[in-house]
Amino acid sequence: MPGRMIVRAVINGEEREFLAEPRQTLLEVLREELLLTGTKEGCGNGNCGACTIIVDGRPANACLILAVQADGSTIETVEGLARGAELHPLQQAFLEEAALQCGICTPGFLMAAKALLDRNPDPTEAEVRHFLAGNLCRCTGYDKIVRAVLKAAAMMRREAGAPSEVSA
Amino acid sequence: MATPEYRVIGTRPIRPDGYGKVTGRDLYGPDVHVPGMLYAKVLRSPHPHARIRSIDASKALALPGVMAIVTGEDLPRIESSERISSGEESIEVRFMSALALAREKVFFKGQPVAAVAATSLSIAKEALGLIDVQYEPLPFVDDLLEAMKEEAPVIHGDLYTESLAGKGSRPSNIARHIQHVRGDVQKGMAEADVIVEREFRTQMVHQGYIEPTNSTAYYAPDGRVTIWTSTQGAWDIRSQVATILQIPEGDIKVVPMEIGGGFGGKFTAYLDPVVVLLSKKTGRPVKAVMTRSEVFQATGPGSDAYIRVKIGAKRDGQLVAAEAFLAYDAGAFPGSPVGSAAITGFSPYNIPNFKIDGYDVVTNRPRVKAYRAPGGTPIGFAVETVLDEIAERLEMDPVDLRLRNAVGPGDRMVNGVQFPSIGFRELLQKVKEHPHYSAPLEGQWVGRGFAAGFWMNGAGTSTVHLTFNTDGTVNLIEGSTDIGGTRATMAQIVAEELGLDMHEVRPRVGDTECVGFNDGTGGSRTTYSTGVAVWKACQAAIAEFKRRAARMLEADVDQIVYERGEFKVAGSSRSVNVRDVIKALDSTGGPFEATGVSGGLKMAPAFGASLVDLAVDPETGKVTILRWTQFQDVGKAIHPSYVEGQLQGGAVQGIGWGLFEEYVFREGHMQNPSFLDYRMPTALDLPMIDTCLIEVPASDGPYGVRGVGEASIVSPPAAIANAIYRAVGVRMTELPMTGERIWRAMSQSAQIHEAS
Numbered sequence: 001m002p003g004r005m006i007v008r009a010v011i012n013g014e015e016r017e018f019l020a021e022p023r024q025t026l027l028e029v030l031r032e033e034l035l036l037t038g039t040k041e042g043c044g045n046g047n048c049g050a051c052t053i054i055v056d057g058r059p060a061n062a063c064l065i066l067a068v069q070a071d072g073s074t075i076e077t078v079e080g081l082a083r084g085a086e087l088h089p090l091q092q093a094f095l096e097e098a099a100l101q102c103g104i105c106t107p108g109f110l111m112a113a114k115a116l117l118d119r120n121p122d123p124t125e126a127e128v129r130h131f132l133a134g135n136l137c138r139c140t141g142y143d144k145i146v147r148a149v150l151k152a153a154a155m156m157r158r159e160a161g162a163p164s165e166v167s168a
Numbered sequence: 169m170a171t172p173e174y175r176v177i178g179t180r181p182i183r184p185d186g187y188g189k190v191t192g193r194d195l196y197g198p199d200v201h202v203p204g205m206l207y208a209k210v211l212r213s214p215h216p217h218a219r220i221r222s223i224d225a226s227k228a229l230a231l232p233g234v235m236a237i238v239t240g241e242d243l244p245r246i247e248s249s250e251r252i253s254s255g256e257e258s259i260e261v262r263f264m265s266a267l268a269l270a271r272e273k274v275f276f277k278g279q280p281v282a283a284v285a286a287t288s289l290s291i292a293k294e295a296l297g298l299i300d301v302q303y304e305p306l307p308f309v310d311d312l313l314e315a316m317k318e319e320a321p322v323i324h325g326d327l328y329t330e331s332l333a334g335k336g337s338r339p340s341n342i343a344r345h346i347q348h349v350r351g352d353v354q355k356g357m358a359e360a361d362v363i364v365e366r367e368f369r370t371q372m373v374h375q376g377y378i379e380p381t382n383s384t385a386y387y388a389p390d391g392r393v394t395i396w397t398s399t400q401g402a403w404d405i406r407s408q409v410a411t412i413l414q415i416p417e418g419d420i421k422v423v424p425m426e427i428g429g430g431f432g433g434k435f436t437a438y439l440d441p442v443v444v445l446l447s448k449k450t451g452r453p454v455k456a457v458m459t460r461s462e463v464f465q466a467t468g469p470g471s472d473a474y475i476r477v478k479i480g481a482k483r484d485g486q487l488v489a490a491e492a493f494l495a496y497d498a499g500a501f502p503g504s505p506v507g508s509a510a511i512t513g514f515s516p517y518n519i520p521n522f523k524i525d526g527y528d529v530v531t532n533r534p535r536v537k538a539y540r541a542p543g544g545t546p547i548g549f550a551v552e553t554v555l556d557e558i559a560e561r562l563e564m565d566p567v568d569l570r571l572r573n574a575v576g577p578g579d580r581m582v583n584g585v586q587f588p589s590i591g592f593r594e595l596l597q598k599v600k601e602h603p604h605y606s607a608p609l610e611g612q613w614v615g616r617g618f619a620a621g622f623w624m625n626g627a628g629t630s631t632v633h634l635t636f637n638t639d640g641t642v643n644l645i646e647g648s649t650d651i652g653g654t655r656a657t658m659a660q661i662v663a664e665e666l667g668l669d670m671h672e673v674r675p676r677v678g679d680t681e682c683v684g685f686n687d688g689t690g691g692s693r694t695t696y697s698t699g700v701a702v703w704k705a706c707q708a709a710i711a712e713f714k715r716r717a718a719r720m721l722e723a724d725v726d727q728i729v730y731e732r733g734e735f736k737v738a739g740s741s742r743s744v745n746v747r748d749v750i751k752a753l754d755s756t757g758g759p760f761e762a763t764g765v766s767g768g769l770k771m772a773p774a775f776g777a778s779l780v781d782l783a784v785d786p787e788t789g790k791v792t793i794l795r796w797t798q799f800q801d802v803g804k805a806i807h808p809s810y811v812e813g814q815l816q817g818g819a820v821q822g823i824g825w826g827l828f829e830e831y832v833f834r835e836g837h838m839q840n841p842s843f844l845d846y847r848m849p850t851a852l853d854l855p856m857i858d859t860c861l862i863e864v865p866a867s868d869g870p871y872g873v874r875g876v877g878e879a880s881i882v883s884p885p886a887a888i889a890n891a892i893y894r895a896v897g898v899r900m901t902e903l904p905m906t907g908e909r910i911w912r913a914m915s916q917s918a919q920i921h922e923a924s
Contacts, residue, residue, distance in 0.1 A: 037199035038192015043460040047843035078192035091190035098809035101652035103189035104428025133852035141820030142851040
């Protein structure tokens, strides 16, 4: 067995230290070693976005990153999205808009959408569709997902106290 | 919004299982971790057809960390032609066994040949490369039409065509010939003023569920087996594993994990028998998850088809005769959905004379599986395109042409079965009244297309239990896998019937040992059939609660009247609320649980339609969908959001089938087994998908509910083709309608026009 390396990263606000083989992807280590199975694997080669996480503020496919590359980085996964028992507005909007059916793509969509709203709090429908084009959903036809992201954006703008044209 | 007669039915509560899904806490099949677990990988055939000369696994076994290797020789030999259910279809057991592990011969590229269990995934992968398999490649045929030719290589030496005439005289790649006939087609065609005949070709497509096929199993020392897997049918997996491995069903417990999509493709025990065998050999739990490439090449896609359709109509639009020739690809082993396809195409219309011939054809491709309305989309594409052309020739509105011929209750499907309550005419009327139908469509190279779709829908059997908590709440235990919100729907029925709030009902999906038999989640049957079981369990509970309420109210049970959560003594003001009855169960006679079983239900067919506006780029042929409305008769929408979701999801899968998706084969090898090259629709490809729900109650079951899962995938490709014709004047008869195919058709059409 190839030697394992020590990797240190901040995952969902917690400093973690773990061992990884150089050939293991970050996705495999998150799921199989750290048991953070909220990040899903749909394709293993960056085509479906089910494993979207946020690394140092940018959305990334965990299947395309070697675990050892994550050394020193700050990682957000779906498990860290809610603040304690309080859901993130995106999670709340996904529930209210029925934006999931089987739910396997949901963690990836939530993280990709968070990355979008972190940089653009007031996206248009076209901007949402463009940003989420790397995430595949086979159940919903995307309609309710796009609506949920727009709704969450409006909720977050209201929470932030920004003037908003969107009414409740 | 709740309709006046219902309190919970027709509302849109948050699904009870939603919290676990948006927080990443719910466990899907690949998320299973059992202490001491090993990882399995499967070695697959690199050839589309070959004899296995030898398998030498000694080097792989010597690799540190490799714990066991199994091959087809480890499976019990099953020679009989006994069939076994695999969701919406059945398959011979010996073929089912060969889909788990091949023996002696391989029939498609990707068929499993051996499997390794190791202490890590990396070691299991490495070990695959150390297994030495000697093959003798055999002649193969990877194309449906080629396979039907006399001179084609015969794939199975013991396969003879079955038909009404009996068994064929020599081995053939045509496994079955079916036929439906009514009246006299020749006479009918002679009466027609317009006849349109076209031939169509569609390609193999995949269900495209995002969660790969997976299974984890533990074979305990006492011979008891536990399987944790993502499946549409836990009982299907149990019986398949029991049959393939010759284990008593009672020794197998299937625990259905959360499932990341299925669409008909997750009914088959591909990995389950393999991990059970590996667990038996090692004494440790074993998990296997396919790669996406394996999912494409080794699970069952939807059939490709070759179809000829000829329809004749009178000047007033009455259809007088129809003929269809259908050849559906089964892949490596017999069992394409040509049977349901043969029923789907013409059944929506009253046609006095027809003849339908269907052929089930084997090829050296992956064995197909059901895919949402299995078989319906290719024939729907063909029939609804030809009808559009007839409407055009007759200068008739395409919806009016359908209305002129649409079936109603009491009319017969092509197989002679009488329609119960159906809402096809109501649906067509609704399309005509919809604002989209009359909205102005401006610009060049744009077109509007319409097509209808039909699906029979299944019913089957479901069992549910209700148990009760001392705080007045209810647990609902069902066996139907929840793939799209059915836990919410079932909880709504309990809340409606028992007069509770949604949050007081706790639905869960049980394993095969904690609830009675259930058919799988497929055939649009769950809300319909499991809904009936839930409704029956509620009625059983209410009957018992009346007895308990009588005791609490010191009245005779005959005096108790039940209404929306209140048990009242007739003619008095005395009453007790259902929550209090539940809380007092222990003291009014002891614990109680209610069971509901459904079965023997009438068919509750679904009719749908697609209306699309699109633009075609004249330079590239690329289609842009501008507006889409999906219509369906849903009987009664219990949770409208998830009903809309079924329509939207089915429509978009139909759009993918129509515009982008296809298996590309070269020399028996799929060339595009990835989500990059097998192109499913993304958010960027689509507008919002509007829906229009029509509610014509079904004949059977509570609230008039119908299954809604499948019909929406039947009409989209035809609607797109009809819109393309209106946009650029070419009739597309081959799927997918890629930019290249449309551009070629436009160029050809332009040349013809220049020449003439």
